[in-house]
Amino acid sequence: MDPQDACRIAIIGLGKVARDRHVDAISRAPGARLAATADPQASLPGIPAFPSLEALLASGTGFDAVALCTPPAIRTRLAAAALAAGKHVLLEKPPGATVAEVTALTHLAHRQHRTLYATWHSRHAPAVEPARARLATRRIRAIRIDWKEDVRHWHPGQDWIWEPGGFGVFDPGINALSILTRILPRPVFVTDAELLLPANRATPIAAHLRFTDTEGLDGRAAFDWRPTGPEDWTIRIETDEGPLAIERGGRRLLEGGLLLLDQPKAEYPAIYSRFTALAGQGASEVDLAPLALVADTFLLSRRHTVEAFH
Known part of the structure; x- marks a missing residue:
């Protein structure tokens, strides 16, 4: 795939799981490219960095999707803002703090004609x-x-x-x-x-x-x-x-x-391959069965x- 056609992804929340898994996975997944990060305390060399999703959206930086790697309790607000701005959204597991809020996000993604992908890396x-x-x-x-x-x-x-x-x-x-x-x-x-x-x-x-x-x-x-x-x-x-x-x-x-x-496990590159495929189709994938059991x-x-x- 031409790099210009890759899904440009911004990582929101640059904590341990993002650094350990997501950054490398995006580099290894065909059709994905890391375009920016948003975190008030962390950044990556050579990648446009912003203190928040709001600052990233206001900057005019080009990107197509966000990978939300923040704690689940604050993820729904960020996902709703990204979807409203026309971005596809990948949710690190667990997808949210409650079943109801992720259900609401699913409906919002449908109305916005954007992809919502609740990942279960295992x-x-x-x-x-x-x-x-x-x-x-x-x-x-x-x-x-x-x-x-x-x-x-x-x-x-x-x-x-x-x-x-x-x-x-x-x-x-x-x-x-x-x-x-x-x-x-x-x-x-x-x-x-x-x-x-x-x-x-x-x-x-x-x-x-x-x-x-x-x-x-x-x-x-x-x-x-x-x-x-x-x-x-x-x-x-x-x-x-x-x-x-x-x-x-x-x-x-x-x-x-x-x-x-x-x-060996290669779960996160597989996640991003699936996400870019879904985004290309404009489809969502949100299975709440594990969250419902919790x-x-x-x-x-x-x-x-x-x-x-x-």
């Missing part, structure tokens, strides 16, 4: 689609999810994740739920939940869920941000044709203990206070 992991194909014709009896990582490693100094709308342990936990809702042939729903909240924080540091479907699936998930040793991102599935396991967040796929696949968890949960987290 769905692009290499084991996800092969697992989905295998499960399409099997009877699924039970699912166990273990998603445990060290919050200090992945979110150093990020206090926003502990505030209302910051999701707490569901910031990574929703990755597991995004894989789950992609690979299963039927929708699932939460039946019981327990949230563990540090005494000095507003969002959970750990959670335990039970979920099912209309055929009585036995589903359980454990999310935990406290481990400081080996981390675990595993989904184990019992079927009428034997066990299936997705390991390392979607990098590995095992069937009956036999390793079928172990590949919202329902908060509705149904029993809350327990645990020791303060610092």
